[in-house]
Amino acid sequence: MLLTAGFAACSALYFLVDNVFDGFFIDWFEGFFTQTEGHFNPVEGTGEIWHTINWGRLKPFVLAVFIGGTLLWLTAAFVAAQAAAKRQEKRTITDISQRLRAYMKGSADAVTVFPKEQAEISAQLSDIKSALLENERRLKEETTRKNDLIAYLAHDLKTPLTSVIGYLSLLNEAPDMPVEQRAKYTRITLDKAYRLEKMINEFFDITRYNLQEIALQKEPVDLYYLLVQLTDELLPVLEKNGNTVRLQADEALTVPGDPDKLARVFGNVLKNAAAYSYPDTEIVITAEEKEGAVTLRFSNRGRTIPQEKLNSLFEKFYRLDEARTSGTGGAGLGLAIAKEIVTLHGGRITAESIDETVTFTVTLPAQS
Numbered sequence: 257m258l259l260t261a262g263f264a265a266c267s268a269l270y271f272l273v274d275n276v277f278d279g280f281f282i283d284w285f286e287g288f289f290t291q292t293e294g295h296f297n298p299v300e301g302t303g304e305i306w307h308t309i310n311w312g313r314l315k316p317f318v319l320a321v322f323i324g325g326t327l328l329w330l331t332a333a334f335v336a337a338q339a340a341a342k343r344q345e346k347r348t349i350t351d352i353s354q355r356l357r358a359y360m361k362g363s364a365d366a367v368t369v370f371p372k373e374q375a376e377i378s379a380q381l382s383d384i385k386s387a388l389l390e391n392e393r394r395l396k397e398e399t400t401r402k403n404d405l406i407a408y409l410a411h412d413l414k415t416p417l418t419s420v421i422g423y424l425s426l427l428n429e430a431p432d433m434p435v436e437q438r439a440k441y442t443r444i445t446l447d448k449a450y451r452l453e454k455m456i457n458e459f460f461d462i463t464r465y466n467l468q469e470i471a472l473q474k475e476p477v478d479l480y481y482l483l484v485q486l487t488d489e490l491l492p493v494l495e496k497n498g499n500t501v502r503l504q505a506d507e508a509l510t511v512p513g514d515p516d517k518l519a520r521v522f523g524n525v526l527k528n529a530a531a532y533s534y535p536d537t538e539i540v541i542t543a544e545e546k547e548g549a550v551t552l553r554f555s556n557r558g559r560t561i562p563q564e565k566l567n568s569l570f571e572k573f574y575r576l577d578e579a580r581t582s583g584t585g586g587a588g589l590g591l592a593i594a595k596e597i598v599t600l601h602g603g604r605i606t607a608e609s610i611d612e613t614v615t616f617t618v619t620l621p622a623q624s
Contacts, residue, residue, distance in 0.1 A: 290309055291309075292306075293305070352374070355374075416449070416451045416452040417448075417452060420449055423444055423445040423448070427441055427442070472514040472601070473514050473516075474512050474513055474514055476623055477510065477518055478509075478510060479509040479543055479552070480503075480508070480543070482515065482518065483505065483541060483543070483552075484503065486519060486522050487501045490526055490527065490530065497533060497535050498536035498537075499533050499535075499536070499537060499556075500539070501526075501540075501541060502538055502541070503541045504541065504543070505542065505544070506543070509550055510623040512624075513620065514597075517597045520593065520594070520597065521594040521598055521605075521618065522552070522554075524593065525594060525605075527590065528591060528616070529554050529616070532556070532559070533557060533558045534557050534612075537556065538557070539555070539556045540553075540556075548621065548622050549620065549621060550619070550620050550622045551618070552617070552619075552620075553615055553616070553617050554616045554618075555615045556613070556614055557613060559612065560610070560611065560612050560614075561607075561609035566607055566609055569591050570594075570605070570607075598618055602620070603620040603621065605617065
């Protein structure tokens with residue numbers, strides 16, 4: 257293509273010189289690049305005139321024309337190459353876009369959709385598509401669990417509400433009821449009302465979770481004091497199942513963090529340990545600082561959790577005990593929120609279950 261363009265340019269130049277500017281060019285060339293000399297023979301009355309080339313003028317001119325022509329040709333070649341490259345780039349982008357659309361909408365493998373020269377693109381897109389499909393699967397599972405949980409809660413709300421109404425009606429209809437029986441009915445009604453309150457709070461947790469944005473207000477946090485305070489606050493929950501807490505931690509442990517948010521993390525983990533511990537067993541909390549990080553472990557004795565369930569503990573709306581009648585599970589948000597808070601603090605939270613011992617490990621950056 258470049259040779260064709262050069263040939264066309266030379267042909268046009270030749271036509272201009274040979275036809276359009278014929279007389280003008282010859283006159284100009286003879287006057288500027290030639291020297292005229294003559295010889296007259298007086299005896300014979302004849303003379304000769306001849307023209308010689310003025311090489312002192314012609315050589316620089318030819319050199320300038322050559323350089324100018326070369327630059328012109330290179331410029332034309334560069335422009336043509338750029339135009340060709342842009343056209344090729346456009347064709348490549350169009351081709352990749354079509355292949356990308358076909359791959360993302362279809363079920364074929366990236367290797368079969370993209371040619372070998374686009375192997376790197378196909379590998380990256382394969383990873384992206386796998387991640388998108390995994391996120392989509394997780395979202396569908398979360399939505400399904402959320403909808404099922406709402407349906408269970410809506411159904412289960414009727415039971416304590418019916419009991420509350422029934423016992424209050426009995427108390428209202430029998431003002432002369434014996435004191436012991438009245439106290440029994442009052443206690444049952446109060447228990448059902450507490451259960452009803454818990455379910456309503458679960459509803460609020462579900463509807464509020466996707467609307468809230470967790471923001472941290474960091475300050476130095478005294479971990480030992482925080483854990484002691486949480487243990488005291490959760491004492492009624494622990495005593496219901498006969499559980500006790502043993503804290504093994506350095507009293508000088510400090511981490512940079514939001515004390516309220518970290519209290520929520522440790523509270524959720526501790527309540528989870530209490531809910532799934534064997535009766536009359538000990539929950540052990542240890543904390544130590546090592547290599548710029550503080551590691552906390554919450555260990556309890558309870559049924560061994562299968563690995564497939566262990567991997568889902570920190571997913572939203574996942575409940576280890578799917579039976580609503582057990583009374584042990586909440587909305588399935590506690591550990592998911594705990595993971596988000598720990599991640600925002602630059603740490604991580606994991607769980608393991610071996611030989612009827614469940615251990616939650618929380619790692620946080622230490623105070624510098």
